[in-house]
Amino acid sequence: MKFTEEHEWLREEDGEMVVGITIHAAEQLGDVVFVELPEEGTTVSKDDEVVVIESVKAASDILAPVDGEITEVNSALADNPGMVNDDPQGEAWFFKMKISDESQMADFMDEAGYQKFIG
């Protein structure tokens, strides 16, 4: 699993990247009450706003970690946004994407690096 400075995680699965937010990010957000997902098939560029998360406190954007195409979204989150708090690094993935430029993965941290990053 790789981690971004935007507190997202990426996990490779069947040649695609599964993307979600970290346990640390979910704790910071507080209780998540609404998730708006992108449409499957959307082509995105790194740092595009692709997901909106609303917690009891505020709205936050999830950015596309890399260039690519959204191939699948976790529609269960729309009905049960609280999953993001319950299991952010497991069940509550946001979307899967096909990466167009593998080299963008080089910037990301491993678990130990991310733990150090969040201090």
Added chain:
Amino acid sequence: MDDLAQTPLYDLHVELGAKMVPFAGYSMPVQYPLGVMKEHLHCRAQAGLFDVSHMGQVILSGDSWDAVALAFERLVPMDVLGLEDGRQRYGFFTNDAGGIEDDLMFARRGDDLFVVVNAACKVADVARMRAALEPEITVTEITDRALIALQGPGAVDVVAAMDGRAADMRFMDVRDLDLGGVPVWASRSGYTGEDGFEISVPEAQAEALVRKLLDHEAVEPIGLGARDSLRLEAGLCLYGHDISAGTTPIEGALIWAIQKVRRDGGDRAGGFPGSAVILEQLSGGAGHKRVGLLPEGRAPMREGTPLYDAETEGAPVGQVTSGGFGPSVGGPVAMGYVSQNLSDVGTSLWGEVRGKRLPVTVAKLPFVAPNFKR
């Protein structure tokens, strides 16, 4: 954080693991480890303890109750004179334009008036009262007492176990109680839509009392986050957001708080700041009005969301002044201002969220049935 004031319960909040945030010049707990959602639901199910010591506590005294009450009536459009001893009312200071300068609770304690005002307005409120009422009336800001609220259906059992006299207090009664040797001023009121008490306690004994209350299985500490969602579901205004110096009581849908005796035809009609505007609007109405708003989907419509009467085009017909997720409702809730002709319950509107107009319906307030002991 250096210039933030602390309440007498600051150390306890930190010890309890609260996340502290700046609020109205104070460092206040926004949430505890339980989190906003569970704190909210706990308060509605059992009992929640809130530190509201940042709010202003003021005593007005004079030669007689009549002198105090009639003086205070010069600042508020409420029936103060008719308040019985041991009773409390909701009210607000108005300005010359009929706008609301602050909202407040006032209680009669013998011949004195005990006023509780918002933290962010308290300096201005005390100055306003001193300027308008002294020297006839003595205005004393109480700075050596904490203020806590215990709210929820379980609150009465907790308080009554310490002083049985709490049990037969009705909504908006005020009474001196002895809570385990601590003399307090209690009112059966609050700002959550639940039954409960607000308790003014000498600051030196505040922490010990709160620890004793928290010892009860039913009681959890509740932060400002859940306080906001609780009061929003209860349809109660947050000053500076849902009402302000630029909104009149008629616009703010607070007509119910202006007793008949201060309206046209009443014995003491008018005589408060902005009375001409307010009395005129009482008969003629205002151009826009505060309403409840129930978004149809799951997306919260937060403060500032513009409202439209059509799905496309057209100018805004109002905007959201408070909005978020209502944990007890299980979905988003909001309130805001709309044109008078669009303010009927059931009116279909659209709120623009992230560039998209989403359906929202004008709804009856409160969103949850109040649980007061009438």
